[in-house]
Amino acid sequence: MTASRTDTVHTPPPATARPGRAVTLLGAATALACLAFAAVNIAFESTGDFLDGTDYAAYADGFTVMNWLVVALKLAGAATALLSIHPRPRPRAVPAVALALWGAFATLGVYALGSLTQAITMAATDTDRIDAAGTAYVLGFLLAATGFGILAAAWSRRHHLNRRLALLGALAAPAVLGTVLLAAPAILAALGMLPAA
Template identity: 55%
Template sequence: MALCCIGFAVVNIVFELTDRFADGPYAEYSTGIAVMNWLVVGLKAVGAAVALLSVASRPRFLPPVFLGVLVWGAFAMLAVYALGSVVQAIGMASGLAGSADQIDLAGVAYVLFFLMVAAGFGVLAISYSRRFRLRKGVVVLGALGAPVALGVILLAVPMLLAALGVMPAP
């Protein structure tokens, strides 16, 4: 899972090093996209650290309960994001939102990748919880943090960037 996180972070870094969004339909959003790309790189690095720490034979750096919240939060956030993408694809395929023509192989691969990573973090979370006999409250707290984290990343940060004039308002 750590390698998945780092490998996927490299994609964002390549986007930034090659100015992927400097031209074309997203050019006016390029500064905001750059901020979001670097934020996501940081989150993916944290995800890699959480994955590695969760498989360590004994707790290091973080108390087991705190790391338990993080690993369950990572699982829940990825699962909510992936399931949201599946619902969006179903909406497109059924014609409720967009059209089935918008679904392509790259989009399907993207959703499958996130489902796989979510499942991987789910395995880490269950394993970690069993090893350290974490209470159900740790799971609940991690799971409740997922929608909050997604809301901040997908809604609050872009709104803040628009308010600061870093990218156009929607």
């Protein structure tokens, strides 16, 4: 007795066993970059003097909360990058990793493009405000976004995933950026832990 037509139509092709060497190296490098970015925030927090002598010294607790929120996001990014090069992930985790990868790509991409637009505007009006540190900051986010984009595409191709997951993941960008740039500061300002905008 032959298999029915529906049995064969809905059977997905098997995933490739392992990511390629280039993707593996990129995943490791992206994870290390996220950890390095997190280390910068941790260093700021450990010194405890990055607000000393400024008008914001009274809001140190609020800036601490924001700092650790950013650290958590960067550590989540590092974990996502490492998961993207796992040779044999659990089947149930595959869609979740895809969503996280596309979400990281979209979030970093939108933020980097916004920062780049701001830098171009500043360069057109006041070139003295553009320095090496600011340029490296924007380039770092552009490279991180590119890395997550490649990892997301490779993961989706390797596991034969539907493009709708990429779209759903991209919807994370406004949610994450809205939380970090708008909602969290607004809540902290309402509590008196940050200056009102």
